[in-house]
Structure formats: C-alpha cells, structure tokens
Amino acid sequence: MRTTYRVLAYLIVFLVVVQAAAIAYFIAGLGEWIMGGGVLDAATMESESTFFPGLIGIIIHGMSGTYLIPAVALALLVVAFFAQVPRGVMWAGVLVGLIAVQVALGIAHVPVLALLHGIVALAILVVALIAARAASGAPVGPAARADAVA
Amino acid sequence: MRVRPRFVIAVGATLVVLAPLAWLQQASLLPGSYSVMDMGVVDTGGAALGHHRHEDGVGRGVDTIVETATDPVVHVELAARKDGDRYTLNGTSPGPEIRVEQGQLVEVRLVNESVPDGATLHWHGVDVPNSADGVAGVTQDAVPVGGSFTYRFLARQVGTFWYHSHQLSHEQVRNGLLGAIVITPPGGVGATDVTALVHIYDGTRTVNGRAGDSPAAVGPGERVRVRVVNTDEGPMPVWVSGSEFRLVAIDGTEVQGPTPVRDVAVLVTAGARADLELVVPPGGARVEMGGSAALVLGAASARTSRPARTLDPLSYGTPADIGFDPAAANRRFDYVIGRRPGFVDGWPGVWWTINGGMFPDVPMFVVAEGDVVRMRIENTSGEVHPMHLHGHHAVVLSHNGVAATGSPWWVDSLDVPDGEMYEVAFRADNPGIWVDHCHNLPHAAEGLMAHLMYEGVTTPYRVGHEAGNTPE
Ligand SMILES: [Cu+2]
Numbered sequence: 001m002r003t004t005y006r007v008l009a010y011l012i013v014f015l016v017v018v019q020a021a022a023i024a025y026f027i028a029g030l031g032e033w034i035m036g037g038g039v040l041d042a043a044t045m046e047s048e049s050t051f052f053p054g055l056i057g058i059i060i061h062g063m064s065g066t067y068l069i070p071a072v073a074l075a076l077l078v079v080a081f082f083a084q085v086p087r088g089v090m091w092a093g094v095l096v097g098l099i100a101v102q103v104a105l106g107i108a109h110v111p112v113l114a115l116l117h118g119i120v121a122l123a124i125l126v127v128a129l130i131a132a133r134a135a136s137g138a139p140v141g142p143a144a145r146a147d148a149v150a
Numbered sequence: 151m152r153v154r155p156r157f158v159i160a161v162g163a164t165l166v167v168l169a170p171l172a173w174l175q176q177a178s179l180l181p182g183s184y185s186v187m188d189m190g191v192v193d194t195g196g197a198a199l200g201h202h203r204h205e206d207g208v209g210r211g212v213d214t215i216v217e218t219a220t221d222p223v224v225h226v227e228l229a230a231r232k233d234g235d236r237y238t239l240n241g242t243s244p245g246p247e248i249r250v251e252q253g254q255l256v257e258v259r260l261v262n263e264s265v266p267d268g269a270t271l272h273w274h275g276v277d278v279p280n281s282a283d284g285v286a287g288v289t290q291d292a293v294p295v296g297g298s299f300t301y302r303f304l305a306r307q308v309g310t311f312w313y314h315s316h317q318l319s320h321e322q323v324r325n326g327l328l329g330a331i332v333i334t335p336p337g338g339v340g341a342t343d344v345t346a347l348v349h350i351y352d353g354t355r356t357v358n359g360r361a362g363d364s365p366a367a368v369g370p371g372e373r374v375r376v377r378v379v380n381t382d383e384g385p386m387p388v389w390v391s392g393s394e395f396r397l398v399a400i401d402g403t404e405v406q407g408p409t410p411v412r413d414v415a416v417l418v419t420a421g422a423r424a425d426l427e428l429v430v431p432p433g434g435a436r437v438e439m440g441g442s443a444a445l446v447l448g449a450a451s452a453r454t455s456r457p458a459r460t461l462d463p464l465s466y467g468t469p470a471d472i473g474f475d476p477a478a479a480n481r482r483f484d485y486v487i488g489r490r491p492g493f494v495d496g497w498p499g500v501w502w503t504i505n506g507g508m509f510p511d512v513p514m515f516v517v518a519e520g521d522v523v524r525m526r527i528e529n530t531s532g533e534v535h536p537m538h539l540h541g542h543h544a545v546v547l548s549h550n551g552v553a554a555t556g557s558p559w560w561v562d563s564l565d566v567p568d569g570e571m572y573e574v575a576f577r578a579d580n581p582g583i584w585v586d587h588c589h590n591l592p593h594a595a596e597g598l599m600a601h602l603m604y605e606g607v608t609t610p611y612r613v614g615h616e617a618g619n620t621p622e
Contacts, residue, residue, distance in 0.1 A: 044350060046590055048383070
C-alpha cells in the first residue's frame with residue numbers, strides 16, 4: 001500500500017508536468033497557426049477538429065485535468081486510509097482539495113483567474129512531491145511494525 | 151484472524167468518500183429507452199396544469215399532426231450515405247440546396263442508403279407541422295439503412311433556412327449531413343440571390359463546400375442578397391470588405407427598415423442565418439466569414455480584419471407590429487443555464503444545468519395552443535450557448551434588461567453569451583412536442599436539451615439506445 005501511495009503521488013507529479021507541457025504546446029501551436037494566416041473564432045474553436053498541431057495540447061489538458069487527475073487524487077486518498085504513511089491522509093486530502101479548486105479555476109472562464117490556476121498548479125506539484133517523499137521513508141504505525149516482524 | 155481496528159476505520163473512510171459518488175453515479179443512469187413525455191421537471195409557467203399527461207390515454211399523437219395542404223407539390227428525393235467519416239446527401243455535402251416558392255407544398259423523401267446509426271432531417275427555422283420536425287425519438291424514429299421517411303410541409307414563411315440530421319446530430323451534422331433550404335417570395339427578392347452556407351470540415355471553413363475565397367458570378371452595380379447560414383457549433387462574425395450593406399433578414403424573417411451600415415460585424419450564431427444585401431461596387435466586395443473564408447462579389451478586392459463594432463439587432467431597423475401582446479403572456483418560463491460537477495448517464499463531468507437541474511432533470515415547458523409565452527433565457531455557465539427552439543419563432547423583448555427598440559427581432563437561434571440574459575416571447579401556435587436546446591450540438595449531447603410540450607399532445611416514439619433514437 002505504501003508503494004501504491006508513492007506511485008500514485010508521483011503519478012500526480014508526472015501528470016502536472018504533462019499539463020504544463022501540453023498547454024505550452026497548445027499556446028505555441030496556436031500562435032504559429034495564427035501568424036501563418038489562421039483565423040480563430042468561436043465556431044472554429046467549437047468544431048472539434050484538429051486544425052493545427054498543438055491543438056491536441058488543450059484536449060489533453062482538458063481531459064486529464066477534468067477527469068484523470070481528480071480520479072488519481074481520489075484513488076490516492078482511498079489508498080492513504082490503508083497505507084500507513086506519515087500524514088499520508090492529510091497530504092492526499094490537501095491534494096484532493098487543491099485539485100477541486102484547480103478544476104473550478106480552470107472552467108471559471110474568468111481570464112484573471114488563470115493566474116491563480118498557474119500558481120495552484122505549482123502547489124499541487126509540491127504537495128504531490130511531499131506526499132510521495134513521505135511514503136518513501138520507513139514504515140510507521142502498528143501494522144508496519146507487524147509487517148516488519150513478519 | 152483478528153481484524154485490526156485501523157483497517158476497519160480505513161474501510162469506513164473509503165465508504166464515506168466513495169459511496170456518495172457511487173450512489174450519484176448509479177442514480178444518474180438513464181433507462182435504455184424513455185418517452186420525452188416522462189422526462190423532465192414539469193413547468194407550467196404559472197398556469198394551471200391541464201391534462202398534458204398521457205396516462206389517461208387521450209391526446210393527439212405527434213405523428214397525426216400533419217400538413218393538410220395538398221398542392222402544388224415540390225418533390226425532392228434525398229439519399230443519405232456515409233462515406234468514411236463524411237455524410238452526404240445525393241452524393242454531396244453540403245446536400246443539394248432546396249429552393250421553393252412561398253405557398254408551395256414541399257415534399258422531401260429521405261432515403262437512408264448507408265448511414266449505419268440511422269438518420270433524420272430537421273428543417274431548421276421552418277415552423278413545420280410537428281410530424282415533419284425530424285427529431286429522432288420525439289417526432290419520428292430514426293430512418294434505418296434501407297428505410298425512408300417523407301417530410302411534408304407548406305412553405306408558409308419566406309427566408310433562409312437549412313436542414314440537417316437530428317439523429318446523433320453532434321456527429322452527423324459536423325460531418326456533413328446538412329444542406330440549405332431557401333423559400334423565396336413569388337417573383338423573387340429583387341436582387342441576385344446567393345446562398346452562402348458555411349460549414350467547417352476537418353478544421354477548414356468552407357462556403358458552399360469550398361475553402362478560402364468563393365467567387366460569386368455578379369458584376370459591379372448589381373444588387374445582391376447574400377444568405378449566410380452558420381451550420382457550425384459556435385457564433386461566427388460576418389462582415390463586408392469594400393462596401394456598405396444592409397442586414398435585411400435574420401433567421402428567415404425580414405428586418406423592418408434596415409439601414410445601410412459599414413465597418414460593423416454581424417454575429418451569426420450556430421444554426422442562425424443572416425441575409426446581407428449590398429450593391430456590388432466597381433472595385434468589388436467581400437463577405438468575410440469569420441475571416442477564414444469569404445464570398446467574393448465582383449472584382450477581387452482586399453480583405454479586411456474584423457471591425458471592432460458588432461451590429462446590435464436590438465436597436466437596428468424600425469419598430470413594427472408583432473401581431474400579439476407580450477404583456478398579456480399567460481405563461482412565463484425561465485431557462486437559466488448553469489454548470490456544475492456531477493454525473494449524466496453514469497459519466498462524471500462538469501455538466502450543463504437548466505434551472506439548476508442536470509439532464510434528465512431539465513424543464514418540460516408545458517403550454518396550450520393559443521397561449522402567449524414569455525421566456526427569460528439567462529446564461530451563468532461560463533460559455534456561450536446558441537439557443538434553438540423548434541417549431542416557433544420568438545421575438546426578442548430585451549437584452550440584459552434593455553428593451554428592444556429596433557425592428558421586431560424574430561429568432562429561432564439566439565446567441566446567449568455567458569453572463570447575459572434575454573427575454574423573448576412567442577405565440578404557442580404550432581401544437582406538438584418541440585425540443586428547445588443548445589445548437590452547439592455537443593452541448594446538447596451533454597444534456598443542454600429541454601422541450602416544449604403542448605397539452606394534449608403525445609408521442610409514440612422513444613428516445614434511447616434501445617429505441618435506436620439519439621436525437622442529440
Ligand atoms: Cu451550448
């Protein structure tokens with residue numbers, strides 16, 4: 001269970017990195033496309049077709065951010081109940097909370113909130129790293145001692 | 151074996167976290183098929199509830215609400231095919247333009263040659279009898295491969311309309327199962343009549359199926375009416391380079407007293423139409439479709455970027471009688487669009503809500519024939535929604551509390567941006583069951599789909615995968 005906790009926490013770290021890379025890819029692709037004569041309006045944006053390289057970036061960012069990362073965080077929280085990781089439940093809980101805030105900021109459609117979205121992303125990254133590191137140390141608690149005896 | 155208390159606590163905590171989610175997920179599952187008569191939260195708009203329910207076994211079936219006129223007939227055959235990802239009608243996409251004169255009886259036979267999921271045709275903006283509305287699972291069953299369905303309606307209105315499938319429409323419309331239908335007054339419109347049906351295929355915007363610049367065969371000094379049809383999922387700004395123009399019709403209704411304008415964009419929302427009229431200048435003109443495609447009129451001329459100003463139909467043109475008194479409305483509805491996390495048919499997501507309810511807990515707006523209906527459409531969801539009511543045209547009364555002062559602004563597809571509110575009114579003069587949904591069709595598939603239900607009308611058709619009908 002400790003290993004599962006560690007793997008899931010590092011998975012969140014990895015997915016946050018993917019989020020940053022994907023959105024940067026999208027912005028760069030969009031910029032290049034527009035400078036090359038591309039015109040974007042709402043109808044084009046909503047057409048759900050890949051009209052420039054990099055568009056996949058926002059699709060990955062949206063799908064992973066709305067579904068995958070919340071699901072992994074929820075799994076981490078459940079695993080935390082069983083894995084005796086020091087402050088494991090607390091860190092997983094903080095991650096679930098931060099990710100909920102992050103999803104809300106992501107769909108808020110208030111451009112200035114995107115500033116917070118970028119900052120909260122770093123907070124998620126740091127907390128996920130702390131959680132992963134917490135699960136890397138020696139086991140604690142009676143069950144761990146029992147494991148050690150066994 | 152001794153169960154460790156810590157383990158029990160962990161199991162308990164897991165249940166506390168997951169059980170509510172599992173319950174919500176299960177509770178959101180839709181039955182394999184259902185009738186729209188059983189769907190939604192009944193909203194009578196402040197009137198007493200008449201007998202609209204079908205349990206008492208009375209009522210007119212939607213299939214019996216048919217066109218009674220019998221001639222003169224314009225007959226059209228349309229063969230729907232699926233070819234790879236693309237859908238065609240009579241081998242082309244967009245399908246053939248149907249052009250009829252006002253007063254003619256239109257009879258269109260749809261033959262499904264090879265659309266595996268079935269297909270229908272909806273006559274977007276034409277206020278047809280309910281049996282011809284083409285909504286799978288509501289007014290008919292989707293036409294299976296090898297089957298056919300005949301749509302019959304009298305061309306009462308004059309204007310620019312379009313047709314498209316209303317079966318799996320978010321996929322079939324995007325991939326081409328659509329075309330234009332134009333109803334002209336007897337004697338024509340007094341100008342060269344050019345249709346500009348705009349559709350994005352695989353990320354490329356086209357005008358009548360052609361990417362980039364589409365030349366129209368017109369000369370300098372010629373008066374031209376350009377019928378712009380937006381068949382995509384979001385609003386598209388349209389403007390004219392090199393000429394002034396007049397916005398002469400919106401959604402198939404003529405604008406009263408349209409004044410010439412220039413350096414202004416007209417926002418044509420998803421599903422909507424705008425007719426622009428201009429006299430081609432010696433240097434030519436361009437009707438810019440969002441800046442990524444254009445209709446070229448006359449000599450080649452320079453393209454311009456989107457003007458900063460957008461024409462507001464609320465104050466454009468001159469007032470005229472609308473034929474009824476909105477102040478005498480006996481039904482008042484709210485259509486408030488929001489968004490929150492939850493489950494729709496078992497799928498987690500951040501889904502649309504109508505009046506706070508998530509699909510299928512969306513309103514069933516109940517009216518009776520002859521009612522005057524007011525509806526307040528408010529958007530708090532974070533994204534724009536092009537709202538489309540079938541079978542009726544509504545007149546815009548106000549926008550964000552500002553009353554309309556221009557020509558009567560009749561719509562069937564209304565752009566409602568985030569944070570904005572419109573009040574519209576219409577007469578309940580076309581009995582049936584009519585869906586009232588977002589024409590960003592993926593949004594409709596995500597549950598932004600309510601319906602208007604006339605008292606005493608029933609439907610024998612059912613929505614759902616078991617019935618083979620998926621209207622969104
Ligand atoms: Cu929408």
